Amino acid sequence: MSSNGIPDDLAAALARVCASKRLVVACDYDGCVAPIVSRPQDAVPNPASTTAIEILATAPHTLAAVVSGRALADLRGLSGLSDSVTLIGSHGSEFDAGFSVPITAADTARLNRIIDEFHALATRFDGVTVEVKPASTTLHVRNAAPDDARAALAAARSGPARWPGVHTTEGKAVIELAVIDTSKGIALDTLRSRFDADAVLYLGDDVTDEKAFAHLRPDADVSIKVGDGDTRAQYRVAGTDDVATVLQTLAQLRT
Ligand SMILES: O=P(O)(O)OC[C@H]1O[C@H](O[C@H]2O[C@H](CO)[C@@H](O)[C@H](O)[C@H]2O)[C@H](O)[C@@H](O)[C@@H]1O
Secondary structure, eight states: OOTTSOOHHHHHHHHHHHTSSSEEEEEOSBTTTBOOOSSGGGOOOOHHHHHHHHHHHHSTTEEEEEEOSSOHHHHHHHHOOOTTSEEEBGGGTEETTEESSOOOHHHHHHHHHHHHHHHHHHHHSTTOEEEEOSSEEEEEOTTSOHHHHHHHHHHHHHTGGGSTTOEEEEETTEEEEESSOOOHHHHHHHHHHHHTOSEEEEEEOSTTHHHHHHTSOTTTOEEEEESSSOOOOSEEEOSHHHHHHHHHHHHHHHO
16 A cells, blocks of 8 residues: 555556556546535535646646536536536537537437426435436436335336437436437547547546446556446545545646
8 A cells, every 4th residue: 555545556557657648537527526415416526636637637748537427517517627627528428519429309309208207207206306418317316215216217217218219327326318329438539539648547436437447448548446336447446535646646646
């Protein structure tokens, strides 16, 4: 274990990746930069992490990014990060310049039908809420009684999740239905190629982050899973305080 609590193998990987000429440092938001909380609108970022991300964004030959399942506008508002940091929303599909694939009128009509179904479920089950995004909608069951949470998720899976053209992502006490296909992995490929990066480091805690880990190259890149659960990431840290330590270490090494 190194002096700041980072395991020796991870500390060595951070030093190695920071020796790359051009580096992308990217991370997830909820469960990574911000702790998981009951209400999505209350997910305040860890200031130690946002400070380190801002330092990385101004470091030489370094691109700092947050790639989130949140709508881009929501991510920008909640994180408070400056324009120096690249923000990508909607699970890797929503960039500043717009969506990675066009959203058609038929997609919007389908999304509105899913939102109606989710609102009907939220009325049926206490504690279930609906988050609306530009290309998807999320049913939150964290604050429902366990039986209601299970029933609401089951109803979403057997209902709108089965409609043609609907893409399902399950996460932490949520099911999300999108009308476009999304991939944090493709978002990382885009960042890598636009920035001409020699290496990419990514931290994430949830199911959609596995798509990001899958696009990393074990010889040059570094993938870090935050928290418990199966993962294909190379390294693991326990929680959001450790994320801050990793980001601070990267900021020191790159400046
Ligand atoms: O990719 P991320 O930045 O991790 O976003 C994934 C989802 O995060 C949010 O939901 C999760 O965090 C909430 C606040 O801590 C929590 O209440 C919820 O149970 C978690 O699933 C967000 O609300 C979703 O839109 C994101 O897709």
